[in-house]
Amino acid sequence: MSSLERSDVARLAALARIDMTDADLDRLSGQLAVIVDAVAKVAEVAGEDVPATSHPIPMANIHREDVVRPSLAQDDALAAAPDAEEGRFRVPQILGEEA
């Protein structure tokens, strides 16, 4: 596994929806490369025959009866929204700037 490059960090930041200035990339890229190199050792130890564990305590899915139960009131759900209109979350334009 190769180390993380500055351009990789820029691409990952865009995927994760975090704007990064050149200064951010300068600061974080080096640190991230060190961390990635350190954690790469996870691939050294476990062979094909070792099963993966996703969850510490084995559990089955939980089901309940499909009946309507009280939920958060609409006003409460919207109370902390940065913007709301007519009982809905309001967001800036979704499609491209020219749309």
Next chain:
Amino acid sequence: MAIDWTRKTAAQMADALAAGEVTSVELVQAHLDRIAAVDGTVESNSVHAFLHIDAEGALETARAVDADRAAGVELPRLAGVPIGIKDVLVTKGLPTTAGSRILEGWIPPYDATVTRRVREARMPILGKTNMDEFAMGSSTEHSGYGPTRNPWDLDRIPGGSGGGSAAALAAFEAPLTIGSDTGGSIRQPASVTATVGVKPTYGGVSRFGAIALASSLDQLGPCGRTVLDTALLHEVMGGHDEMDATSLDEPVPAVVEAALEGAQMDLTGVKVGVVRELSGADGGYQAGVTQRFEESLDKLRAMGAEIVEVSCPSFEYALAAYYVILPSEASSNLAKFDSVRFGLRVEKPTVEKTMLATRAEGFGDEVKRRIILGTYALSAGYYDAYYGSAQKVRTLVQRDFDAAFAQCDVLVSPTTPTTPFKIGERIDDPLAMYLNDIATIPANLAGIPGMSLPSGLAPEDGLPVGFQILAPAHEDARLYRIGAALEASLTAEWGGPLSAQAPELEVAS
């Protein structure tokens, strides 16, 4: 001379309330006064354990408890005993930020299950305690609202992420607090502040309403100054909750009974395993940490316990596995902070640009590092090498624990390799920061319960050293039995609790 109630244990406060020797209003006011005197602000370089104080709400609960008690109403054991809640738990009507600027000013519209249980136990909530942003850190320096300082030495870190909850206890600002432990965020702060903290078995306490960091690792737990106090809070918090699909459908372990049994100081027949890989035997641990650990083993031996050495070879890979799994899960969990439904919005012409700008401004560096690391580990072409491998390491860690617990009842180690370091010392070196949790992380990977309790002060610097106890899943009670025994033995030698030896804090006029 008037009694200083803030110096009492929660159990003593509960007994005094029941006996009519004090009122809940008096207890709450004493703690509010203490907070006003020593907690200060970031600017004043004070303890700064609390992000938000709810004086009126706490006093209102206290008044209602006092009235009910006067009227002869039957009350829960801890009714009227004040508590602080880590800011990771949502509290209806009280600001909740998880230490992040992206949630500044957010007032949750509902209570976490544990918040509800605290309210049902009639415990006045003093306020919300400081933490590393989204619980990412081991020093509380990554809080978006400035660091908490260690009451033992204000130039040093109180641990993290739950530094606020631990420092509040050590500064006598609260007798009990709630923490969350994803890789050691309850136990490591307890270790460096000479307090007690427990990470229960995964699923033992509902996570509903706890702002998620890494869902397969997170567990809420109790923090106190004594093992018994911690047990009393554990029983308030624990138990099945249908709102959390990972909640264990089984009774809360009888931890209070176990703590009382342990205080009898008889460990005849108990087998205690020292994990070679976590013991510092291979070097790298501070001398005073190793010394206090060895002395605690002697105490256990003197009470009848048999000490054996066990080896968990795959623990060498635990830290790496943890720093793949945690960022992966966190990168997914933190996608919800998208500027749409709650929290910060930095308005831009399109929603995508708004999200990019909001997350850039709202998240701190450590959060950004981990989100990017997780996004990388989960991306096509790297998934098997990182995330897949880390999940296999998780299996190996579990197998090591299974083999170790086949030879003994509990495992022990120093909680952290060193006493608390200076604020700023490791902030620019993420890997050095991650190493603080080397001994606590394996328990989270395996879902087993763990406790840290004080084992003394390191002779070279006079700062607290923590002793960690680990038990098999569902066997939380063993932590309390062994922990209470060790606490009783050490307290007898010290002539009182270690917390009483903390230096006096400067009181604001």
